[in-house]
Structures are given as C-alpha cells and as structure tokens.
Amino acid sequence: MNFNDLKKNILSVKSPAKYLGGEYGSIVKDKSKIELRFAFCFPDTYEIGMSHLGLRILYGLINERDKYWCERAFAPAEDFEALLRNEEIKLYGLESYDEIRDFDFIGFTLQYELSYTNILNMLDLAGVPLYAADRTEADPIIIAGGPCCCNPEPLFDFFDFFVIGEGEEVTLEILDLYNEMKLSGTKKLRSEFLNVVGKIDGVYSHKYVANDVNSEAIMCKTDEKIPKKRIISDINRSFYPKETIVPFNEIVHDRAVEEVIRGCIRGCRFCQAGYIYRPYREKDITTIDRQIKSLCDFTGYETVSLSSLSTSDHSRIEELLNTLNKYTESNNIGMSLPSMRIDSFSDELISELMKVRKSGLTFAPEAGTQRLRNVINKNISEDEIFKACESAFTFGINSIKLYFMLGLPTENDEDIIAIAKLSERIIELYYSTLKSKNVAKAKPPQISISASTFIPKPFTPFEFAPQASETEIKHKQELLKNAIKKNRKINVSYNDYRMSFLEAILARGDRKLSKVIYSAWKKGCKFDGWDDHFKWNSWIQSFEENNINPYDYVNREYDKDYRFPWDHLNFFIDKDFLWNEWQKAKCGITTPNCREECSNCGLGRRCDIRKINRSKYVE
Amino acid sequence: MSNNFSYRIIFSKADTAVYISHLDVMRTFTRAFRRAKTPIYYTEGYTKRPLLVFPYPLSLGIGGEKEILDIKTTVEIPDVNDFMTRLNAVLANGIRVNEIISSEFPPVNYAIYEIISSAIISDVMVNDFLKQDSIQATKFSKKKGDIVFDLKPYIKMIELVPNENIKVILPVGELSNVNVNVFIKAFSDFVGFDSNGFYAKRTGFLP
Numbered sequence: 073m074n075f076n077d078l079k080k081n082i083l084s085v086k087s088p089a090k091y092l093g094g095e096y097g098s099i100v101k102d103k104s105k106i107e108l109r110f111a112f113c114f115p116d117t118y119e120i121g122m123s124h125l126g127l128r129i130l131y132g133l134i135n136e137r138d139k140y141w142c143e144r145a146f147a148p149a150e151d152f153e154a155l156l157r158n159e160e161i162k163l164y165g166l167e168s169y170d171e172i173r174d175f176d177f178i179g180f181t182l183q184y185e186l187s188y189t190n191i192l193n194m195l196d197l198a199g200v201p202l203y204a205a206d207r208t209e210a211d212p213i214i215i216a217g218g219p220c221c222c223n224p225e226p227l228f229d230f231f232d233f234f235v236i237g238e239g240e241e242v243t244l245e246i247l248d249l250y251n252e253m254k255l256s257g258t259k260k261l262r263s264e265f266l267n268v269v270g271k272i273d274g275v276y277s278h279k280y281v282a283n284d285v286n287s288e289a290i291m292c293k294t295d296e297k298i299p300k301k302r303i304i305s306d307i308n309r310s311f312y313p314k315e316t317i318v319p320f321n322e323i324v325h326d327r328a329v330e331e332v333i334r335g336c337i338r339g340c341r342f343c344q345a346g347y348i349y350r351p352y353r354e355k356d357i358t359t360i361d362r363q364i365k366s367l368c369d370f371t372g373y374e375t376v377s378l379s380s381l382s383t384s385d386h387s388r389i390e391e392l393l394n395t396l397n398k399y400t401e402s403n404n405i406g407m408s409l410p411s412m413r414i415d416s417f418s419d420e421l422i423s424e425l426m427k428v429r430k431s432g433l434t435f436a437p438e439a440g441t442q443r444l445r446n447v448i449n450k451n452i453s454e455d456e457i458f459k460a461c462e463s464a465f466t467f468g469i470n471s472i473k474l475y476f477m478l479g480l481p482t483e484n485d486e487d488i489i490a491i492a493k494l495s496e497r498i499i500e501l502y503y504s505t506l507k508s509k510n511v512a513k514a515k516p517p518q519i520s521i522s523a524s525t526f527i528p529k530p531f532t533p534f535e536f537a538p539q540a541s542e543t544e545i546k547h548k549q550e551l552l553k554n555a556i557k558k559n560r561k562i563n564v565s566y567n568d569y570r571m572s573f574l575e576a577i578l579a580r581g582d583r584k585l586s587k588v589i590y591s592a593w594k595k596g597c598k599f600d601g602w603d604d605h606f607k608w609n610s611w612i613q614s615f616e617e618n619n620i621n622p623y624d625y626v627n628r629e630y631d632k633d634y635r636f637p638w639d640h641l642n643f644f645i646d647k648d649f650l651w652n653e654w655q656k657a658k659c660g661i662t663t664p665n666c667r668e669e670c671s672n673c674g675l676g677r678r679c680d681i682r683k684i685n686r687s688k689y690v691e
Numbered sequence: 692m693s694n695n696f697s698y699r700i701i702f703s704k705a706d707t708a709v710y711i712s713h714l715d716v717m718r719t720f721t722r723a724f725r726r727a728k729t730p731i732y733y734t735e736g737y738t739k740r741p742l743l744v745f746p747y748p749l750s751l752g753i754g755g756e757k758e759i760l761d762i763k764t765t766v767e768i769p770d771v772n773d774f775m776t777r778l779n780a781v782l783a784n785g786i787r788v789n790e791i792i793s794s795e796f797p798p799v800n801y802a803i804y805e806i807i808s809s810a811i812i813s814d815v816m817v818n819d820f821l822k823q824d825s826i827q828a829t830k831f832s833k834k835k836g837d838i839v840f841d842l843k844p845y846i847k848m849i850e851l852v853p854n855e856n857i858k859v860i861l862p863v864g865e866l867s868n869v870n871v872n873v874f875i876k877a878f879s880d881f882v883g884f885d886s887n888g889f890y891a892k893r894t895g896f897l898p
C-alpha cells in the first residue's frame with residue numbers, strides 16, 4: 073500500500089494518526105535484510121490495543137532479532153474500514169504499509185471473547201481466507217495466543233494453531249523453527265511447518281480432533297502430547313521492553329507500564345486470571361527499579377503504572393515503593409497503583425496512592441454480604457473496606473467506585489440489598505470522618521456502583537456453575553435500583569445482560585460455535601463488546617440458522633464427570649481441585665491464599681511460592 | 692517567573708506527523724523534552740504543566756516547515772546546537788527541530804502557504820479567482836456556526852509557483868487570522884475541483 077493512496081481521504085476519518093504509524097519507538101527495518109515478517113494483530117481499537125502490555129512485550133521481543141520484523145495492525149473503526157473497503161486497500165502493517173497477507177505470520181491476541189468477530193473482520197480486510205482449511209501455501213500462517221486460548225475451541229476452525237500460556241519463550245521457538253525450515257528451502261513450507269510445529273510445547277494444532285461432533289471430548293489423532301501451557305522460566309530474566317512505542321494520540325492507558333507480579337495468590341473463585349496465570353511470581357525490586365528507569369527514560373512518560381492482578385501482594389511492597397519513590401519523585405513522575413487490595417493499606421501506601429489518584433478510589437468487593445464473599449473466596453471484610461475508605465476520606469477523596477457482580481452462585485435478594493446498605497454506610501462514614509476532622513465545607517460524597525453479570529469461566533471453580541438467566545438478572549437489577557433509588561449520592565450502572573450471556577457462551581463454547589461466529593460476522597457483527605455496535609438479534613439468528621441452542625452452553629450446572637470443551641488442555645490446574653473448590657463454595661467455606669497455605673491446585677513443583685515467602689525475611 | 696529563559700523552537704512537521712492534531716504535537720514535545728532531560732519551566736499550582744506555547748497552531752492535515760514553539764527553561768541552555776541535536780534524537784519521525792532562537796523573536800503577522808493540487812492549476816484560474824469583486828468564503832465558528840465573508844481583502848499575495856503549486860500569504864495571529872483550509876475551500880469551489888485533492892503546507896511566516 074502506498075501512503076499517497078491513503079492521503080487523499082485520510083482526513084475524513086477520526087484520529088487519522090492511529091492508522092499511519094510513525095510513532096516514537098515504532099520500529100522500521102530495512103526490508104531487504106529481513107527473513108521473517110510477523111503481523112501482530114489486536115482485534116480491537118488502536119487505543120485499547122496499544123494499552124496492552126502483551127503487545128509491547130512481543131513486539132519488542134520479536135524485533136530484537138535483526139532478521140525478524142514484527143509490525144502491528146488493529147481493528148479499524150467504522151469510518152476507516154469504509155475507507156479501506158471503498159479504496160480497496162488491504163489491511164497493512166503500520167510500520168511498512170505492506171499488506172499483511174504477504175507476511176509469514178499473522179498473530180492475534182485473544183483478550184476478550186466479544187472481540188472474536190473482529191478477528192474475522194480483520195482477516196477479511198487482510199484478504200486472507202477465514203477458514204484454516206481454505207488456506208494454501210500462498211497464505212500466511214494464522215495463529216493466536218492470549219488468555220482466551222484456554223478455551224480456543226469456538227475459534228478452532230479459523231486458526232492454524234494456538235499458543236497456550238506465556239508467549240515470551242515459545243514465540244521465538246516457533247519463529248526460529250519456521251525460519252530454519254524456510255532458509256533450508258523446504259518445499260511446501262507452510263504445510264510442512266504445520267505438520268511439525270506441534271512438537272513445540274505450548275502449541276495446540278489441528279492434530280487434535282473432536283472424536284464426534286455431539287460429544288465435546290477432544291482427542292489427538294496422532295500420538296502427540298496433550299497441549300500444555302507454557303510458563304516462562306524466570307520472570308526476572310525474561311524479556312521486558314526497554315524501548316516501547318509512545319503513541320501520538322491519547323490511548324486508554326497512556327503511561328509506562330511495569331509488570332511487577334505474574335499470577336495471584338488469592339484464588340477468588342470467579343477470576344479466570346487468578347487460575348490460568350499461576351504460579352505466583354514476583355519481580356525483584358532491583359529488576360523493577362531498573363526496568364522502570366529505562367522505560368521512563370526512553371518514553372518520557374510522566375506516569376508509571378505498576379501492573380499485576382494484586383500489586384499489594386508483592387512480598388516487599390513497602391520497600392519497593394520506597395525505592396521507586398526516590399526515582400519518580402526526583403523526575404516528576406507520578407506512580408499509579410491499580411489493583412491494590414484494600415486489606416493491606418497502610419497510611420504510607422495510601423498517601424502514595426493519593427499523589428496520583430486525586431480523583432477517587434476503586435474497590436471490588438464483588439458481593440454485598442460476607443456470606444457471599446466467602447462463597448466466591450473474596451476475602452475482604454466490611455471493616456477493611458471502611459478502614460480504607462476512612463483513610464481515603466481524610467486525604468480529601470470524595471468519590472468511591474465499587475465493583476459488584478450479579479448472579480453469583482447461591483446469591484439471594486439479601487445479598488443484593490446489602491450492596492445498597494454498604495454504599496449507604498460508606499456515605500455515613502464520609503460525613504462522620506469529615507466531622508471528626510472538623511472539615512466544614514466538604515464536597516458531597518459520590519458512590520458509583522458498577523454491577524456486571526457474573527460469567528462462569530473455564531479453569532475456575534465456577535466452571536461447573538450455571539450463569540443466571542435473563543429473568544433472574546433483571547430481577548436483581550430492579551431490586552438494586554429500588555434499594556438505592558432514594559439516594560442521589562449513589563449511582564449504579566449495569567452492563568447489558570445479553571452481552572454477558574454471549575461472552576459466557578463464547579468463553580465456554582465448543583467447535584460447533586465457529587459456524588455461529590462466522591454467520592454473525594456475515595451479518596455485520598463486530599465490536600460486540602461495544603454497546604453501540606452490539607447486534608443481539610443478528611446473534612440470535614446466527615444461532616438459529618446453525619441449529620444451535622445458545623442456552624445449552626451456560627444455564628445449567630455441570631457435574632464432576634462432564635467433559636468440558638477445554639478439558640484436554642493442560643493448565644496444571646487439577647479438575648479435582650476445582651471441583652473441590654466448587655463444593656466448598658456452595659457451603660461458604662473459604663480457601664486460604666497461597667501464601668498462607670498451599671491447596672495443591674495441581675501446579676506442584678512449578679510453583680515457587682514457598683521460596684518467595686522465605687525471601688521476604690532474608691536481609 | 693523571574694528566573695527563566697525563553698527560547699523559540701523552529702520545527703517542521705511532515706510525513707505522517709502532518710496527521711496528528713495540535714494536542715498530539717504538544718504531547719509529543721512535552722515527552723521529547725523529558726527524554727532529552729530539558730530543564731523545562733513548569734507552571735506553579737495544583738497540576739504542574741510544562742510551559743509550552745504554540746502561538747500559531749496548525750490544523751490537522753497541514754504540513755509545516757518553520758513552525759514556532761516558545762518554551763521557557765529554568766536554567767540557561769549553554770549550547771543550543773547541542774540541545775537541538777539531542778532533541779532531534781528523541782523526536783518522532785516527521786517532526787524535526789531546525790533552529791533554536793534564544794533572543795529577539797521577530798514579529799509575525801502573516802503566514803506563507805504552498806498548496807499542492809492533484810489537478811493542474813493554471814494562471815488563468817488564479818487570475819479569474821482574484822478578479823472577482825469579492826471572494827465568497829465560509830469559515831466555521833464554534834459559537835456562531837458557518838459564517839460567510841469576503842476573503843479578498845485578507846489575501847496579501849497569491850501566485851503560481853513551479854509545479855503548478857499555489858503560493859498564498861494569509862494573515863495569522865490574534866488580530867486577524869485566516870485558516871488556509873478556508874482559502875482552499877473557496878478556491879476549489881470557484882474552479883470546481885474537489886477540495887480533498889489539495890494538500891497545503893505552511894512554509895514560513897512574515898512580519
């Protein structure tokens with residue numbers, strides 16, 4: 073593609089810069105010296121994709137090899153898609169403007185089930201056959217990685233293979249194998265490569281077949297191993313970008329991001345990330361300090377964010393923050409700490425937080441009563457919430473955002489009403505705190521409740537649980553709305569039930585769903601996670617056309633022996649352990665976090681938590 | 692404000708950088724100064740902001756050859772040429788600093804634009820355009836919406852330069868300002884061409 077072809081009409085689209093590349097830190101190489109080309113495709117907008125750490129890691133990792141060139145492509149917004157289709161411009165890499173259908177690989181990251189139709193749309197815009205079976209030697213190899221690959225079955229027919237688990241090491245193993253075969257002049261390179269790539273640990277290829285369409289059990293037709301997820305060997309030594317792209321236009325998370333922990337000790341039973349990213353590993357303070365310095369020096373970002381599922385679980389969090397503070401303070405850099413659990417707040421930490429987050433504080437109690445929080449193993453007590461709010465209020469914060477889920481297993485009306493009560497007590501606490509501090513003219517408090525619909529995800533103890541029906545969720549939403557109606561200081565937002573329903577189906581689905589996804593895309597479905605794009609009727613029609621009942625996938629409880637479509641993938645989480653957790657959940661029995669006690673989830677020697685715990689007391 | 696030093700940065704905006712908004716240019720420079728460890732003067736107050744002033748911001752889609760950015764620093768920059776080199780090393784492609792002036796900023800009242808057309812423009816067209824008693828043009832104001840006015844008195848000069856490009860001089864600044872897009876629209880309407888076929892860049896300023 074030629075820049076001049078685009079130039080003519082580019083001013084008719086919104087934020088044209090995001091389709092033109094050329095950002096500081098983007099990597100342009102001399103084409104004549106390149107042996108292998110890779111297109112990293114993010115099936116959502118530029119603003120979301122560029123905020124994603126995984127993209128930045130893999131982009132840096134692949135481009136570190138002189139002879140490999142990784143470029144980017146994102147899902148175009150409607151106006152730009154129209155331009156591409158009208159002008160017959162094929163989807164191109166942002167770095168070279170070359171059509172990605174001519175690359176060796178196109179890799180998608182699967183972050184969100186409701187972006188699946190965007191994948192088909194991008195393949196179509198690229199001019200690549202959508203179904204793996206229709207591709208020939210002339211086509212690139214289409215692969216996927218990312219968290220949704222823990223159940224890739226609904227997309228199975230579209231990809232040549234999937235990469236299960238952490239990508240830092242396996243990506244290069246895959247590319248090196250391919251390049252070796254390419255340089256040695258392998259005939260029918262594409263099919264030969266696809267025949268052998270399954271020998272790499274973490275690759276899930278088309279060798280696995282469903283043994284019959286009606287049972288979801290999946291077997292391997294050759295003697296290939298069970299695909300198991302990859303775990304990087306050492307988080308302190310593993311590749312982390314020093315230089316990264318700084319977009320021209322504002323993106324969702326426009327700051328330097330430092331991953332401090334991978335995995336989570338908490339074991340909240342609804343949280344897929346908490347299970348599939350195990351084992352728990354943390355970076356050393358020196359590593360974090362060094363990586364942040366080089367990132368900030370290179371990018372010039374004015375904020376750095378510490379990223380993890382639960383940052384305050386770092387065994388040396390105070391020491392870490394004190395160390396980082398020396399650098400950030402003297403360089404006028406703000407520190408943003410999302411994912412801080414409130415039960416660990418000390419005054420020092422809170423004052424740290426307040427420096428950047430002058431606006432508000434966010435908590436995720438997820439459930440309104442202690443009983444239900446025990447069921448989901450979210451070990452936050454009301455006292456802890458109040459304590460954290462109180463110190464936040466003394467720092468001048470007046471707005472609190474609370475995240476809840478509706479439709480959790482065993483939930484009853486009392487649990488819903490308790491959400492409103494909790495919010496009201498936080499408001500009371502606001503006034504009493506300010507009164508005791510003699511603050512005269514206080515801003516009115518503002519509580520925002522976000523109540524989403526619970527989705528039972530694979531590889532969690534709730535994989536056996538049903539999703540609440542539309543009637544149940546409507547009832548719960550009404551109940552909550554009425555309970556807070558009188559109070560104008562509390563506002564509540566819900567997501568569209570049907571969207572969560574679709575997300576659950578796609579998360580739990582089997583291979584039969586690829587036909588449905590294809591039909592939905594044909595009917596114009598894309599950006600299904602966006603309210604203004606979501607076309608529920610088109611989805612329903614797509615299910616009907618393919619004789620698939622969507623309700624079969626999510627509205628019932630499963631027993632221990634049921635074969636899930638993801639059971640053949642090894643994430644080192646024992647199904648017995650998950651079942652056991654599910655039984656405990658129903659009785660409201662909590663499970664201690666991994667630091668307190670190991671529950672033998674199945675990771676065995678792959679888990680190093682005892683070593684991490686011990687190191688806390690050295691020095 | 693007593694202890695600070697003023698510099699005028701003359702930079703160009705080309706290639707893909709033409710398609711970034713004024714706000715994005717501002718962000719780009721803010722971060723570039725941080726990368727280059729420039730002792731930029733920050734405004735006092737609740738939210739500290741680096742003091743960057745772009746007196747004549749460019750519209751999205753217009754290139755610039757001698758754009759102006761005024762900055763203040765807390766310490767004097769001993770070697771502006773060295774500063775320029777370091778700054779260019781950390782700027783995105785398409786944005787280049789070409790000169791840094793540390794004293795006597797010349798006054799600016801007019802800007803020179805070069806307009807490239809995909810269709811061929813003739814002398815006759817330019818002359819006929821100018822021969823009109825009044826040149827009807829439309830500008831957009833956020834408060835009042837579309838305003839129709841006579842563009843003719845604002846055109847200080849217009850001529851055809853080699854390669855059939857139009858060179859035009861229009862007022863710029865607080866007192867009187869005409870966006871080059873307004874000119875392009877009026878001209879393309881007059882000759883009956885699609886205004887999308889025109890590409891403009893600002894090549895410099897005049898007192």
Ligand code: SF4
Nearest residue numbers: 666670671672673679
């Ligand atoms: S092996 Fe034990 S400590 Fe490690 S993640 Fe599993 S349950 Fe937690």
